[in-house]
Amino acid sequence: MLTRIDHIGIACFDLDKTVEFYRATYGFEVFHSEVNEEQGVREAMLKINDTGDGGASYLQLLEPTREDSTVAKWLAKNGEGVHHIAFGTADVDAQAAEIKAKGIRVLYEEPRRGSMDSRITFLHPKDCGGVLTELVTAAGQHTEAAEGH
């Protein structure tokens, strides 16, 4: 079950400038920042609100760290803007398996490490009405059912 909008991923050319835009315009502050070498991104998470399932919703600002990263290629094609959306679930492994069984392409064989030690996977945008869609289980939000993974 997907229980929240976990985040909206926004691709940008200059992370510091974009962080400053969101701070100066709306008052949003950086909750967490990190570099994900595997994804080839430098990112900042801005927490917007708590959610009814005990989690939270964030904006995830993404700047590519190398030319061959998927975000760099996406930016070259589309320019800055919304790159993906993410739904939160207590068990990304089970959700991904269930959705894959419905014929939607899941991009990772196994979920990988995402922001703030979350566990994530992505669904193919061509199978999701043009929307690159991420599924995420936050660190510490795994259910007992998911602990076998």
Next chain:
Amino acid sequence: MLTRIDHIGIACFDLDKTVEFYRATYGFEVFHSEVNEEQGVREAMLKINDTGDGGASYLQLLEPTREDSTVAKWLAKNGEGVHHIAFGTADVDAQAAEIKAKGIRVLYEEPRRGSMDSRITFLHPKDCGGVLTELVTAAGQHTEAAEGH
């Protein structure tokens, strides 16, 4: 103050098909649907979660009702995908004025009626890192400060 991700607006060519995709794939149900003649859209709101400010986060699925609507033009250029994001606030009028004073272009002179009798305005995507950004006050969520409007 912006206190939640109110919704993610997703543009599609066929609303019924897209509603069915979100139901069959994730189990999301239609919470509300309407036609907004002014915006030239037929839309479905799928409630995803409650938010800590007493509101909720939705997916808003949008199908254009006429060729000259902004969503129809956007779809012709971009294809299906994320069209805009929306932040919730208790006072859209005050927030829009504050943001306009910072030099961001606000698209409406006065906020207009949005989904579910909300009060909305939009910020120019070129001033917001490529992200068409909506501000929304839900019906019944106006603060006392906003009641003068």
